[in-house]
Amino acid sequence: MQFTKLGLLAGLALGALVAASPAMAQTVVKVWSIDGIDRPGIADTFSKEFNEQNTDIQIEYRAIPFDDLVNETLRAFATGNAPDIVSFDNPDFALFSSRGAMLDITDRVKASDVISKAQYFEGPLNSVSWDGKLFGVPKYTDTIGVFYNKDMFAKAGITEPPQTWAQFAEYAEKLTDSANNVYGATFSAKAGEEGTFQFLPIIQASGGSYNNVNTEGAAEVLDLWKKMIDNGWASKDVLTLGQWDSTGTFNSGNAAMAVSGPWEIDRMVEDAKFDWGVTLLPTITEGGERSSALGGFDWGIMSSTKHPDEAFKVLEYYVSQDDRLFPEFGNLPARGDIELPATGIEKKDAALKVFQEQLQYAQPRGPHPEWQKISKAIYDAMQAALTGQMSAKDALDQAQATIKGIVG
């Protein structure tokens, strides 16, 4: 009986939904993103404001958890239920754009008064480009650097933050204080995208790239990481901790340095009861090449849309609000023409400056339609080396072989 009732309820709910949608000739644009699940985010806030303007376009917004976004979209696309606009993490974008699932907006952007290609940073722009065409626009961007505990540095007699990875390891040893449960450093070498996010910059700084991972420099740094873990200068749990949890141990005073990104700043301002600063990601050799990870999301219109013009108008609206990204949501715009206002919180403003400098060195992951497989090869190799199953060189060689099979 419960079952019939259930069906009835669901039917009623559906009826109510149909009745509630306006009867005018309004165009409904469906938008999916991860924002607005736990707290107000970019996409849900802007969509609501757009709808309040009462144009003849209405946005139907749906928030999807990060882990499910790509799968939901794939499944919806295959069954003809795809949204008009969707926002992907930047390495996932090529999966869709390379297969023609995203709408080519090259010409629309050229004709647009709001969006111009020139204003975006190169890295984010690469992630929405495929085959010389533009399939989306960057939503916001981020990157990683090194947070360090200035009080602990002073106590250990270290005056400057580390410049090279060798220094990083050296300082980590000095800063380790196992009697008080303090590790010298923490980072995320997790079996997942976050692990690749933190390790790929090292490959890139050593002259490699996602399809050339077995460089000498990368193996060297990997050995340093292993040394830190084996000697207890970094917790073994860096292999399973995500960036947020790993930095949590920094905030609680259990680690003296942490590799992570600007999304940590607000929590750190609140939680950390010590003086801290941010510095650029170390290089491999003194004064060597710099690199960093490129994070952040992209907007795109799906090629299956029935309302490309309306969808593009929505996209233009989102982009027109870019100057609010940082003050309201703490996200960095992916473009150089927006001045970020000072917040008045000294540490936050200082950290921000470093991250903005770091962004110049940020390189995208991919773009490649099979990025996730490449990423798995990279983090598998990293973990195999860090757990001592293989030497760093062998692990990276194996990853290279796997990646070659994927990239061709």
Add this chain to the structure above:
Amino acid sequence: MTRPYVPWFLLAIALALAAVYLFPLYWMYVTSMKSGSEIFANPPTFWPVDPDMSIYPSVWVRRTMQTYLWNSVLIASGVTAITVILGTGCAYVLARYRSGWIDFGLFMILMLQVLPASVMITPLFVGFNQIGLLNLPRTAVVLAAAAKAMPFFVVLVRATFMSVPRELEEAALVDGNSRVGAFFSIVLPLARNGILVCAILTFMSSFGEYIYSKSIIQDGSMQPASVGLSGFLGPNSSDWNSIMAYSAIYVTPILAVFVLLQRRIVSGLTSGALK
């Protein structure tokens, strides 16, 4: 000589075992009341320095938990209803005969469980889409989850029917009852306790249904509590206190019902019901 003390000694052991077993549950409650950095503290504190209960109402409101929990109840009820209606008859027949066909039937019921739900979701989604069932997402989840719950139910209830004396049913048939009549008036009442308990167990396990719901139900106001929980796990943030508080709110009511019912469940199953 020590004989009178043995039961008390056993009781002490039992309590100790229960304490060990229930520790994870205790840890859930304790963690939910710790502050953000205290949960990362090393060594961990066994009781929060400054227990903060205010997280419960705030999580409840922030996550509109009443909607989620209501949906969980709806889905679990639907799954239980279908499982009981379809599974009971099936179990009865599979217990009544002894032949190659019955073996084959039992075999099939288990074999159809070869795939984990995580892999079945894509074909089910495609299929539901084709017949338009995605517009009734909770119904779709109920159907899918019932298929997962069925084998367990059939196996257990079949054992219940096995213990209903065959002679009673045969006597009823001799008395002029039809098969239908004998089933409803003799066999079913005798197996009632076992069926009821298995139904409760099915309800409880489908209360946590997660994989189907998260893919099939897109509208937040129709999702069950398990899906609501996963919403906490963002890309660069996981709010652990809230996760634990949410979990506590999620499982406490069902635990409470369970503790109230548990004597009946266990005795229903162990003393006579399944015999």
Add this chain to the structure above:
Amino acid sequence: MARIFNSMRDGIGFDLILVGAAMVFLLALAGLPLVYNILMSFQQVDMFTLGELFRPLAGFTNYVAVVNAPEFWLVTRNTLIFVFASMAGQFVLGFSLALFFAQKFPGAATIRGLFLVSWVMPGLVVGAIWSWILAGDFGVLNTILKAMGIIEAPIFWKSDPNFSIWAVVIANIWLGLAFNMLLLSVGLAAIPRDLYEAAELDGANAFQRFWTITLPMMRSTIGAVLSLGLIGTLQQFDLFPALTEGGPANTSNVAGYWAWQMSFKLYDFAKGATISVMMFVLVLIASVVYVRSTRHEVRG
């Protein structure tokens, strides 16, 4: 016509309807997805053909690719460890508890009821809790073990390749204990008491009674517990993302999680389907064990 109706009410037709309804339901909602996955494991799949049944054939290339993956043997080993260690742990502990609570002492039934708690806990929640308990630095298990003098340095349950699979096994044993204890308790209660009394008169000791009465009488229950346990363990999913995500370096990756990873993390649906079809072998064993165990059933 009347004959058919009559048979439905009072003959074999009645049985066929009862069993048929359930079977049709199961075939539609579990059988068809199974066929879809088997088909998919022999095909090339991409996002445009995800919703279709007929796609370009791939022959056995998916199978070859899966077997040749560097992690294949590691995952196979882990799957076997996970399945057999979990089942052994659940079964032995569950049986011991069932026997223990079959003794007569005050509060036995009430306390036994508490042991069913893990049955009602959603896997997602259990995973999150254990992930905190098993954490290396701030985990409470290490603190307890250290205080008891069992270990000196903390064990990194989730991050040490020697322990990672055991971390999931521990959590899974906890999760499955209720199920095992419950079913085995039921089986124990069904054994007629006079059998034991007779054996006691014959001078059989406790161990002999267990061996000659309890075990043989429990055959069918044990068969059901083990086969359902095997299926449940193979399908265990929720614990992995919460605890180790199969890491470090795949040392805790098992077939079920790997299949999910292929399909929904790497978006290689064909290989995900292939792995899940390969798990078929293990479920086949479970089904045979169960069906055979029903041969020993005693009809009441």
